[in-house]
Amino acid sequence: xxxxxxxxxxxxxxxxxxxxxxxxxxxxxxxxxxxxxxxxxxxxxxxxxxxxxxxxxxxxxxxxxxxxxxxxxxxxxxxxxxxxxxxxxxxxxxxxxxxxxxxxxxxxxxxxxxxxxxxxxxxxxxxxxxxxxxxxxxxxxxxxxxxxxxxxxxxxxxxxxxxxxxxxxxxxxxxxxxxxxxxxxxxxxxxxxxxxxxxxxxxxxxxxxxxxxxxxxxxxxxxxxxxxxxxxxxxxxxxxxxxxxxxxxxxxxxxxxxxxxxxxxxxxxxxxxxxxxxxxxxxxxxxxxxxxxxxxxxxxxxxxxxxxxxxxxxxxxxxxxxxxxxxxxxxxxxxxxxxxxxxxxxxxxxxxxxxxxxxxxxxxxxxxxxxxxxxxxxxxxxxxxxxxxxx
Numbered sequence: 311x312x313x314x315x316x317x318x319x320x321x322x323x324x325x326x327x328x329x330x331x332x333x334x335x336x337x338x339x340x341x342x343x344x345x346x347x348x349x350x351x352x353x354x355x356x357x358x359x360x361x362x363x364x365x366x367x368x369x370x371x372x373x374x375x376x377x378x379x380x381x382x383x384x385x386x387x388x389x390x391x392x393x394x395x396x397x398x399x400x401x402x403x404x405x406x407x408x409x410x411x412x413x414x415x416x417x418x419x420x421x422x423x424x425x426x427x428x429x430x431x432x433x434x435x436x437x438x439x440x441x442x443x444x445x446x447x448x449x450x451x452x453x454x455x456x457x458x459x460x461x462x463x464x465x466x467x468x469x470x471x472x473x474x475x476x477x478x479x480x481x482x483x484x485x486x487x488x489x490x491x492x493x494x495x496x497x498x499x500x501x502x503x504x505x506x507x508x509x510x511x512x513x514x515x516x517x518x519x520x521x522x523x524x525x526x527x528x529x530x531x532x533x534x535x536x537x538x539x540x541x542x543x544x545x546x547x548x549x550x551x552x553x554x555x556x557x558x559x560x561x562x563x564x565x566x567x568x569x570x571x572x573x574x575x576x577x578x579x580x581x582x583x584x585x586x587x588x589x590x591x592x593x594x595x596x597x598x599x600x601x602x603x604x605x606x607x608x609x610x611x612x613x614x615x616x617x618x619x620x621x622x623x624x625x626x627x628x629x630x631x632x633x634x635x636x637x638x639x640x641x642x643x644x645x646x647x648x649x650x651x652x653x654x655x656x657x658x659x660x661x662x663x664x665x666x667x668x669x670x671x672x673x674x675x676x677x678x679x680x681x682x683x684x685x686x687x688x689x690x691x692x693x694x695x696x697x698x699x700x701x
Contacts, residue, residue, distance in 0.1 A: 363432030379635025
């Protein structure tokens with residue numbers, strides 16, 4: 311016999327329904343205490359999200375800004391009831407840009423912190439190092455900070471938020487072609503953005519009939535940086551693409567300026583306009599950077615207005631880096647909501663893969679199967695005086 315009231319009985323006495331249901335739960339708890347307790351804990355426990363990223367290494371300048379945007383939005387969601395009544399608990403560890411540390415962090419997040427999924431993993435090397443483990447354990451990897459094309463393969467656990475490096479480089483070459491520039495060069499770091507960025511440049515330049523007159527490949531220890539910068543100055547290109555993450559990018563641009571290169575400088579979003587301007591000030595005025603999120607000062611968009619409110623609440627400055635963190639966190643929440651109240655790793659991945667033509671407060675999101683990415687937006691902005699950016 312069921313311990314719950316019949317439908318007809320409940321309908322005859324609507325005001326007694328909560329009282330009867332509460333009694334039923336207590337009766338079930340007495341009969342099956344372990345099961346009842348587990349159900350209550352599942353409904354009240356936080357949704358644990360794990361992150362390993364560079365908080366102290368060569369890309370920390372950008373990551374530390376990114377996580378401010380993430381934390382501001384998650385704090386807002388938790389203050390307003392969480393997701394399906396459950397708060398989000400973000401557990402974050404520093405991997406200092408080291409793949410072995412990132413894998414160690416990933417195992418700790420899954421095995422000790424009980425993370426439902428990984429979020430915002432900090433670099434191509436770290437993400438690649440943990441993917442076999444994530445696949446083996448069935449753990450979703452949502453929103454790597456890297457745009458590496460090598461991560462855009464059909465990995466069942468990996469879903470991206472941002473456009474790829476290849477798409478960013480292609481947007482820059484399109485800009486150069488429109489401006490009538492044909493003699494281009496590149497200075498590339500010995501990391502995926504450097505290797506893959508050069509490959510993307512070669513493909514895009516050929517399609518747009520641009521001549522690559524020099525590629526300066528910089529060693530990890532930067533010992534050949536000054537010599538390569540001098541060679542670039544001698545080659546006198548019309549434009550130089552800087553293909554490096556935030557920390558090395560500052561050193562690259564500093565060396566180019568020291569050798570009085572007057573070419574148009576361009577770079578990709580991971581270089582961080584905020585980090586560049588903090589380090590080099592007016593030296594980077596006029597530099598062009600791709601961006602993979604909406605312009606954070608364009609208050610005509612609903613998502614930008616909400617972003618600005620969340621940053622104001624957290625006392626965080628408006629920037630592309632914090633905007634990228636906010637967007638990633640917001641899409642994480644969209645995925646968690648779409649996965650339903652009984653969220654699981656499988657339901658989360660399935661919800662993202664089913665996301666088609668979704669309007670997120672004026673920002674279009676759709677799952678692209680070829681790149682496993684929710685967004686492919688790429689714009690170009692210019693750094694102007696006082697780190698104001700022009701779109």
